[in-house]
Amino acid sequence: MNSSNPRIHSVTVADVAREAGVSKATAARVLGNYGVVSAKIRGDVLAAAKQLDYRPNELARSMTTGRSGIIGVVVGDIENSFFGYAVRGISDTARSAGFNVILANSSEQIEMEKAAVRVLIGKRVDGLIVTPSESRDISHLREIHRSGRPLVLLDRALPDFDVDTVTVDDSKAAQRATEILTACGHRRIAYITAVDFAGHEYKDLGQIYTSSVRERIEGFMTACDIAGLLPSDRLIMLGATTPQATADITDKLLSRSNPPTAIIASDSVIALEIFKVVRQRGVRIPEDLSLITFHDADWTTVTSPPITVVDQPAYILGQTVAELLIRRLKGEARPPERIIVPTSIIERGSVAPPLDQDKPRTRS
Amino acid sequence: MNSSNPRIHSVTVADVAREAGVSKATAARVLGNYGVVSAKIRGDVLAAAKQLDYRPNELARSMTTGRSGIIGVVVGDIENSFFGYAVRGISDTARSAGFNVILANSSEQIEMEKAAVRVLIGKRVDGLIVTPSESRDISHLREIHRSGRPLVLLDRALPDFDVDTVTVDDSKAAQRATEILTACGHRRIAYITAVDFAGHEYKDLGQIYTSSVRERIEGFMTACDIAGLLPSDRLIMLGATTPQATADITDKLLSRSNPPTAIIASDSVIALEIFKVVRQRGVRIPEDLSLITFHDADWTTVTSPPITVVDQPAYILGQTVAELLIRRLKGEARPPERIIVPTSIIERGSVAPPLDQDKPRTRS
DNA sequence: ATTATCATTGAGACCGGTCTCAAGCAATAA
DNA sequence: TTATTGCTTGAGACCGGTCTCAATGATAAT
Numbered sequence: 073m074n075s076s077n078p079r080i081h082s083v084t085v086a087d088v089a090r091e092a093g094v095s096k097a098t099a100a101r102v103l104g105n106y107g108v109v110s111a112k113i114r115g116d117v118l119a120a121a122k123q124l125d126y127r128p129n130e131l132a133r134s135m136t137t138g139r140s141g142i143i144g145v146v147v148g149d150i151e152n153s154f155f156g157y158a159v160r161g162i163s164d165t166a167r168s169a170g171f172n173v174i175l176a177n178s179s180e181q182i183e184m185e186k187a188a189v190r191v192l193i194g195k196r197v198d199g200l201i202v203t204p205s206e207s208r209d210i211s212h213l214r215e216i217h218r219s220g221r222p223l224v225l226l227d228r229a230l231p232d233f234d235v236d237t238v239t240v241d242d243s244k245a246a247q248r249a250t251e252i253l254t255a256c257g258h259r260r261i262a263y264i265t266a267v268d269f270a271g272h273e274y275k276d277l278g279q280i281y282t283s284s285v286r287e288r289i290e291g292f293m294t295a296c297d298i299a300g301l302l303p304s305d306r307l308i309m310l311g312a313t314t315p316q317a318t319a320d321i322t323d324k325l326l327s328r329s330n331p332p333t334a335i336i337a338s339d340s341v342i343a344l345e346i347f348k349v350v351r352q353r354g355v356r357i358p359e360d361l362s363l364i365t366f367h368d369a370d371w372t373t374v375t376s377p378p379i380t381v382v383d384q385p386a387y388i389l390g391q392t393v394a395e396l397l398i399r400r401l402k403g404e405a406r407p408p409e410r411i412i413v414p415t416s417i418i419e420r421g422s423v424a425p426p427l428d429q430d431k432p433r434t435r436s
Numbered sequence: 437m438n439s440s441n442p443r444i445h446s447v448t449v450a451d452v453a454r455e456a457g458v459s460k461a462t463a464a465r466v467l468g469n470y471g472v473v474s475a476k477i478r479g480d481v482l483a484a485a486k487q488l489d490y491r492p493n494e495l496a497r498s499m500t501t502g503r504s505g506i507i508g509v510v511v512g513d514i515e516n517s518f519f520g521y522a523v524r525g526i527s528d529t530a531r532s533a534g535f536n537v538i539l540a541n542s543s544e545q546i547e548m549e550k551a552a553v554r555v556l557i558g559k560r561v562d563g564l565i566v567t568p569s570e571s572r573d574i575s576h577l578r579e580i581h582r583s584g585r586p587l588v589l590l591d592r593a594l595p596d597f598d599v600d601t602v603t604v605d606d607s608k609a610a611q612r613a614t615e616i617l618t619a620c621g622h623r624r625i626a627y628i629t630a631v632d633f634a635g636h637e638y639k640d641l642g643q644i645y646t647s648s649v650r651e652r653i654e655g656f657m658t659a660c661d662i663a664g665l666l667p668s669d670r671l672i673m674l675g676a677t678t679p680q681a682t683a684d685i686t687d688k689l690l691s692r693s694n695p696p697t698a699i700i701a702s703d704s705v706i707a708l709e710i711f712k713v714v715r716q717r718g719v720r721i722p723e724d725l726s727l728i729t730f731h732d733a734d735w736t737t738v739t740s741p742p743i744t745v746v747d748q749p750a751y752i753l754g755q756t757v758a759e760l761l762i763r764r765l766k767g768e769a770r771p772p773e774r775i776i777v778p779t780s781i782i783e784r785g786s787v788a789p790p791l792d793q794d795k796p797r798t799r800s
Numbered sequence: 801a802t803t804a805t806c807a808t809t810g811a812g813a814c815c816g817g818t819c820t821c822a823a824g825c826a827a828t829a830a
Numbered sequence: 831t832t833a834t835t836g837c838t839t840g841a842g843a844c845c846g847g848t849c850t851c852a853a854t855g856a857t858a859a860t
Contacts (some may be wrong), residue, residue, distance in 0.1 A: 100817065135846070193495070371738055
């Protein structure tokens with residue numbers, strides 16, 4: 073490493089104590105703001121501290137107190153503005169409670185997620201907020217919990233891991249979104265999600281290890297069933313992990329002899345790509361294709377037409393998850409809580425009845 | 437604080453040493469991966485560590501080494517996707533060099549910026565990356581520098597503070613953007629920026645304490661001068677700090693008896709708001725109004741028409757600034773460097789010649 | 801066989817705080 | 831006046847690592 077800086081010597085309590093002519097313990101008391109000290113001595117120490125420009129070393133402080141004042145956050149993808157807002161909600165809440173935030177990105181990869189958790193534990197964060205990228209391998213999360221550090225799950229629940237969790241009502245939201253489409257007369261609807269699986273072929277829910285996605289698919293299927301759609305007309309597409317993959321999926325979908333008349337996108341990044349492909353192919357929204365997406369991303373308001381969205385209150389989600397964690401950090405003992413934040417659908421202009429005259433036959 | 441957790445007791449080197457039947461020093465050597473140890477002992481210690489599930493305490497490690505492995509980043513507003521990309525560039529680069537990132541938001545307020553810097557210094561970050569919110573009060577930055585911790589400025593330079601800096605060629609970019617408009621025949625152009633000032637009235641560059649904004653305005657004015665626009669037809673609008681403020685400014689501008697035929701937005705957040713107001717008023721882009729914005733935000737590609745932008749390579753900016761910092765951290769000693777990353781203009785469909793027949797007279 | 805050299809290992813100080821416990825001292829009670 | 835109590839202050843251990851330096855034992859050189 074061959075570091076050139078010969079260790080930055082900073083002013084310590086001992087220095088201040090010497091300057092003020094008191095013991096280290098006394099100086100520490102006034103500087104650390106604990107214990108009792110006479111007004112006179114306090115003044116002396118403070119003056120000495122100011123004179124020497126003393127800055128407490130939080131690291132050393134954490135060393136003895138066992139508390140670092142840092143909250144570790146692991147999200148799937150910061151570039152996704154949904155997480156951006158959530159992180160902002162977390163940061164604001166944390167800061168006003170006197171905590172700092174270390175952010176890590178898992179790129180939705182379980183190995184990176186594990187590495188991130190390991191690093192954060194090493195840094196002795198006081199607690200963690202994680203959006204688990206999958207529900208199969210959660211040994212690292214169990215371990216956090218076992219180590220006594222509070223953990224709160226964000227956006228995604230883990231069925232057989234009972235820990236504080238904040239999610240949105242994904243299933244209901246997806247169902248409502250789908251119902252808007254079926255009520256409009258759509259009988260062939262695609263649902264496109266980023267979750268991947270070997271072969272990209274959706275077979276059954278057993279494949280889906282991300283709870284939010286799973287719930288959304290459940291809600292989607294429920295609504296389809298209620299409306300009596302043919303199982304073959306519920307087009308669940310996996311693997312929209314990159315813009316290119318999303319574009320390919322969309323292309324394939326629209327090239328079918330019987331293309332869907334409506335698409336639901338699992339997040340706004342996917343929806344943006346879908347929108348681009350759709351427009352490029354000259355397919356009109358909403359005349360030829362209806363589109364609904366999760367997350368009220370800013371771009372959805374400025375397209376023509378603007379896009380109907382499932383509004384997930386991401387900032388509030390972040391706020392809530394941070395509050396839950398901080399309450400635990402302050403010593404609150406209570407059974408794990410699962411908070412479900414309600415979503416709402418903002419209807420804009422991207423949904424209309426299908427033009428298609430020869431609608432696919434229904435089961436009934 | 438009344439914390440309930442009675443101090444999480446974790447496995448220490450001493451525990452591992454005992455288990456392996458060696459001294460603390462020896463155990464530390466293999467666990468810390470320094471010094472020399474015989475193969476046999478190394479195996480014993482490693483086995484003991486695994487058995488006890490030893491996790492190094494980075495805090496304690498930082499305590500003695502004086503290095504925390506953390507880079508502190510202070511940006512103006514994480515929600516702004518420009519910073520989002522930059523932060524991602526920083527994080528990726530930092531992580532692959534073995535550093536972590538603590539992120540802080542200044543909300544572009546000098547006091548919050550100072551507080552953030554203080555906290556990060558307290559955490560003993562190894563170095564800092566800051567987007568200074570103004571150039572008047574930089575005592576806290578000077579102090580970082582003086583304390584021996586490397587500091588790199590991001591996106592904004594400080595004229596009389598010679599330190600590593602990474603910016604884009606703001607002045608040139610603004611000039612080119614403006615030239616596109618003047619070449620198209622625009623003779624009355626507005627430039628809208630977030631920087632605020634008492635009265636929101638632009639008087640002269642002396643008011644502008646944010647270097648990037650200052651440079652952009654300079655570039656804008658240069659281009660206007662070259663094209664021979666009347667000074668009164670260069671409409672520099674300050675104070676677009678909130679969506680509402682931006683909307684008000686835009687409204688006022690478009691309500692003039694002689695409204696501008698083109699607008700340049702200083703960032704994509706402002707541009708989004710302008711776009712909304714413009715559309716709501718029924719003003720057509722580009723027929724009635726041309727629009728160019730800084731930052732290639734995703735929404736600019738999906739509007740009708742898509743928006744011409746000054747593409748700032750935010751991710752690369754982040755990468756570059758992190759690399760510069762890390763090189764210093766590794767001990768590289770060299771005079772401060774000022775790196776200017778070139779921008780490019782992506783011409784899309786939001787610029788067209790003004791319809792306006794009775795063009796304002798020119799100076800010439 | 802004796803001494804010099806080298807590779808390992810162990811003992812203990814140190815980083816900069818917090819915190820326990822005992823000592824000092826003044827004020828109050830007996 | 832002496833004992834008791836309470837408030838301040840100081841000494842020093844401790845957190846969990848790193849790192850210096852001396853001690854040890856083995857090997858090579860004379």
